[in-house]
Amino acid sequence: MSATPASGAPSAPEVPRAPLVVEFPFTRSLGPVQSAFLTGLRERTVLGVRTAGGRVLVPPVEYDPETSEEIGDLVQVGTAGTVTTWAWNPDPRRGQPLRTPFAWVLVRLDGADTGLLHALDAPGPDAVRTGMRVRVRWAQDRGGAITDIACFEPYENGDEGGGESGGGNREGGGGNRHTAGHAAGHAAGHAAGHGKAGGPANGEGRRVDPAAPGAGRRAAAGPRPHSGAFDDPVTGVVAPARLDYTYTPGRAQSRFINALAERRITGERCPSCRKVYVPPRGACPTCGVATSEQVGVGPRGTVTTFCIVNIKAKNLDIEVPYVYAHIALDGADLPLHARIAGIPYDRVRMGLRVEPVWTQGGRHPDHYRPTGEPDADYDTYRELL
C-alpha cells in the first residue's frame, strides 16, 4: 500500500531518536514470610518453608502451590548447596550481582527441594558444571535483601552443611560429593517424615540428627524448624526499577517534529472524513485509514477549555500555578494541549485567542500567549473541547 506523502515530506525523512529512561524506586511490603526470609539473610541465615507435602521451598512462598493453604512452617536450610543448572553470563550489565563475567545458577541449598537463583563467581564456563558444590559468599554490608548474598562461590570439597566457614568439615574424596549432596536433601526429607520416594539410600550414613548434642556444623544442612523471629525485622524493601529505551517517534510524528524545527505546525488530513489531525499520528483513529496529506494549521488558535494546575508533579519542571489548555489551532479538527502564559493565570478563559511563543533552539512552542483578538464565540469551538 502506498504511503507516499502528498506534499512536503522528503522521501526519507530524518527520523529523530532519543533515549527514554523510565525508572522508579518501587517499594515492597514483604508480608510475614518474605520478611523472615530477608531478615534471615541479614543474619546469615537462609530460611525456606515446608509445604504440606513435605517439600522445602527456598526461597519461601506464602501459599502452598499444591494445596493453596497458607504456609507458616519456616525452616532453616544450609548455606552450601548443589548447582542444578546454570548459564554463563559473559557480559554483566548494570545492577547485576557481579561486575566480572559469572554464571547464573540455580542452587539447591542443602535441605531444600527447590533451586535458588543467584550468581556464581567462577573464572570461566569451564569451571562450572551441574552438580558442583557451591556455598554462599555473604555481602559485607547486609540490610535484609537478596543482595545480602553477594554471590555463590565454588566449594567443590565442601560436604553438605557448613559452607560459610568451609574447609573444616571436608571428608572423603571428591568423587562422592555429588551423591552426598543429593542424598542430604532426601535424607532430610525422610527425617522429617515427609520423604519422597526414590531417594538414594547411600546417603543414610551422613544423616545427622540436628538435635543431637555435638552434631556439629553439618547439622545446619538439615532443614530445622525456625520461628522466623528476629530483632528489628525488615518489613519492606526498595526495589529500584529502570527501563532503558531508544525512542523513535515514527514517520508522522517525525514529519511534525521536523516542521516544528522550522516553526511550522502541520497536521494531516484524513482522506475519508477530511478531519485534520494535529499532532498527526499517521492514521485516522475513527476511519482507520492512513493519513498523509500535510496541512499547515494555526499558528493562531482558540483556548477551548483548560485547567489551572496548582500541584507540582514529581517529574515536571514547571512552576505552579500554570494553565494547561486545550487549544484548537485554526484549521485543526481537534485541540492540542499546551501551556498558556503571557497573561495572569486567573484571566485565562474559554474562547481566548492565542498564538505560539517559540524559544531559541526549542523543539516546540514553549507556550501560547494571547493574540489580543476578541474572544472566539462559543459556537465556533463547542465541538472542539
Next chain:
Amino acid sequence: MPAKEPVAVVGVGQTKHVAARRDVSIAGLVREAARRALDDAALDWADIDAVVIGKAPDFFEGVMMPELYLADALGAVGKPLLRVHTAGSVGGSTALVAAGLVAARVHRTVLTLAFEKQSESNAMWGLSLPVPFQQPLLAGAGGFFAPHVRAYIRRSGAPGTVGSLVAYKDRRNALRNPYAHLHEHGITLEKVQSSPMLWDPIRYSETCPSSDGACAMVLADRAGASRAPYPPAWVHGGAMRSEPTLFAGKDFVSPQAGKDCAADVYRQAGITDPRREIDAVEMYVPFSWYEPMWLENLGFAAEGEGWKLTESGVTELGGDLPVNPSGGVLSTNPIGASGMIRFAEAVLQVRDRAGAHQVAGARKALGHAYGGGSQFFSMWLVGAGPPET
C-alpha cells in the same frame, strides 16, 4: 435450556482499604479479599474452576505480570488464570470476563479479583511519563480530567458548587462503609468548599485518595446459586465498550462509548427507564463532577440536567436514586480494584448485604467503571431475582 447460563454472584470480599498496607505483600493483599469472598459463598479453593484477575498498569507497582506470581495465593494452580487490563475500568471488565465464562458454560464457579497496592509506587508519576520530543505538561489524572469538567460546567450551566455536594455526600456515605478508605468524621460542606484548589476547577476534597486494596467475587451458575448460603445477585446485563483516547469529534463530557455501553446493558436487562427502574448506582467518580456527567451519559438525566439530580438530593443515600452509597471512588481508590468495587457494591445492594449503607429495598443496581482517557467502559446490572429467560 436457555442459550446462556444465568450468572449469579454468590460471594463478595474486600479488604479494608487504606493508604498503605505495609503488613502484607501483594499476594497477602489479594489473598485476604479472595478468602473473604470464598467465606461469603461458603466455598473453598478446590471449589473454584478458574480465576480471572485484573489490575491497572504494571507501573503502579513495578511488578511486571503480577498474575504469574499470584497463582499460589489465589489457589489457581492447575486451573486457568487470566488477567484482564483495561486501565481504570479493569475491575469491571475483569468481572465481566469472569461472568462470560460462566454464562458460556466454560466454567461453573469462577473467582474474580482485582487489586492495586498504590503505596508501592506513585500513580501520578506512572500516569505522567515524559515522552521524548513532546512537551512535558501533564500533571497526573487530575490535570487530564479537569479541563473536561470545565467543559461540562460551561455546557450545562451547572452552579460551581455541585462538585462539592457530591464530595460531601460520598464522604458521608463512606462513614457507613467499614471497608472505605477515607472516614472523615468531621466532614462538612464548608470544609470541602474551602479545601485547596489543585487543578482548578477541581478541589482537593473533590479528588479520590490513593489506596491499597483488593476486591473479589465468586460467580456461579444456577446450581452454584442454589447452594449459596446467602441470597445471590443475578447478572441481568453486562457490556464493555471502548473508543480512542483522542479523535476529532470525541465528546469527553459524554463519550459515545459510555452511552453505547449503557444502552447495551439496559437492552439486555429489559430496562427502558433507568431513572425509575434502577434502585441504586455505583458509578466510577474519581473527581466529584463526574457524578453529574455520568448521570447524563448513563441515561439517568437528559443532557445538561445531571447536576439537578445531585443538587436536589436525588443521589443521596436516602434519595430517589442513591449514587455511590458505599462512598464511591472518592472515598476509596485502589485503582485496579475500583471498578470491581463498584460492581461488588451493586451486588451487595441487591443481596441486601450492604449493612449501614444499604439502600432499602434495592432490587436492581448498576455497577459502572471507566478507564484510560475516558476510553474504556464496563458496566453490569444486577438484580435480586434471576433474569427472565
